[in-house]
Amino acid sequence: MDRIKIGIIGCGKISGIYMENCRKFAVLDLVACADLDLNRAREQAAAYGIPRACSTEELLADPEIELVINLTIPAVHADVSLQALRAGKHVYVEKPLAVSLAEGQRVLEEARTRGLLVGCAPETFFGAGIQTALKLIEDGAIGRPVSATAFMMSRGHEHWHPDPEFYYAPGGGPMFDMGPYYLTALVQLLGPVARIAGITGKALPERVITSEKKRGSVIPVAVPTHVAGTLQFEGGAIASLITSFDIFGGSSLPPIEIHGTEGSLLVPDPNTFGGPVKYRRTGDEDWTEQPLLPGYEGNSRGIGPADMACALLRGRPHRASGELAYHVLEAMWAFHESSDSGRYYEMASRCERPKALPAGLPLYTLD
CATH class of the missing domain: 3.40.50.720 (NAD(P)-binding Rossmann-like Domain)
Incomplete structure (x- = not known):
């Protein structure tokens, strides 16, 4: 090869x-x-x-x-x-x-x-979890998607990361740190975003590092550490998203839920590659866990560059594209811009939904 x-x-x-x-x-x-x-x-x-x-x-x-x-x-x-x-x-x-x-x-x-x-990055949407959720949506398991919720609830990184300063500097914060995972997964599942309404806040002006090496050092917080808002997708679905470093007592909120005209879908943490994936159709008494499609369940970072290399050799589009990443970047800024202006942010960019991975290929082989 x-x-x-x-x-x-x-x-x-x-x-x-x-x-x-x-x-x-x-x-x-x-x-x-x-x-x-x-x-x-x-x-x-x-x-x-x-x-x-x-x-x-x-x-x-x-x-x-x-x-x-x-x-x-x-x-x-x-x-x-x-x-x-x-x-x-x-x-x-x-x-x-x-x-x-x-x-x-x-x-x-x-x-x-x-x-x-x-x-x-992120290429976590290549994982068996998101790919299985995508197939359920495309197969009509929950009908037409109409709404979604997504939550990234965290206390921040100063208690474990050896060098956490950049998480609180320009370019950092919960949206720019973890938002790409959630927004990329939502675009994969629901398509490109049309407009966003956001509001941002900051719980603490400083953070004290408690991880080793820099224990006791103080970090000035220069970015919002709680970002919340609503997205409307081109297809009409409406999603609520919160990314936060201000959750100091823990949270039990699910990572992503997609709700359709005929049921609901529980999507796994988009910062992982695996499952579980569950769905519940109208009238069902309980959730059904969907077996994951054969594919990438463990940490498979590197699959994005591999798909890109195959694209170069085959002359086809790559999935984790710059256009997708720019659309996600604009969406992240949209939450902040909307909060600052007090108005909806109308998205200027768009991208294509990445194609699902081909079925039946051996692991570490991409068509």
Whole structure:
């Protein structure tokens, strides 16, 4: 099988699972990794059998590398993606696509100008959980979808993350951290968003780190930490969404529910790849758990770049596209813009719903 040579820029906490999984997909050949801290790049290269650890400049100068996975912090996502595109590389970037709409537009325009592809996390909607929910909706199990609820209720990251500061800096907050998972899943299940009404707030002006290494350090909170609102989709469905770092006593709210004219659907946590998936049709006494479609139930980060590599080889669209990521980025900003203006935000972008994964393919093989 043909393979696409790839390199990873950014060897922080999330890089390990990408490096592990990139070795499982036959279409990917991970040949180099880079980081501002060269020692960290060397450690990851040794741990995951990557042939070369180097600087970002050296990686981008390598003519054999066709696709770059950008795992840097959100504040520099756009800058690093633009560097890679200008070096003639296709780019797959960790979410979000960028921290501003202007930056996101620049990334997509640069790629179009150069005839290159941009892909973006999250790829969790490739998982068996969301794919099973999608098939139930497409098969009419709950009738026509008319409404949805989605909740990401958290106390924030300062109690466990070793370097939590960026979660409370511009480009951070619960919407930009976790919103991509929920919004991408909703777009996969319900289609593109038409308009949004939002309201935002902040429970605390500062956060105290209680994780090790930086225990006792104080973080100024520069972004809203509770973001709530309503979305109307082009197909007419209406959804309520809350993302929060201000839930200090826990929550029992479900991640996502989809309600249709003939029943309801419980969708699993969109930050995971597995289940369970349950549905209840009008008149049923209880929920029925739907067996998951054969596919990706464990942490399969890396499937997005693999699908992108297959798209390059087959000449077909890739699923976790830059257009999808930009639509989600605009939707995240829409909650904040609507809150600030006190008005609905009418979406300017649109995207196609990603196609379902083909049935019956062996794991780590994408058509």
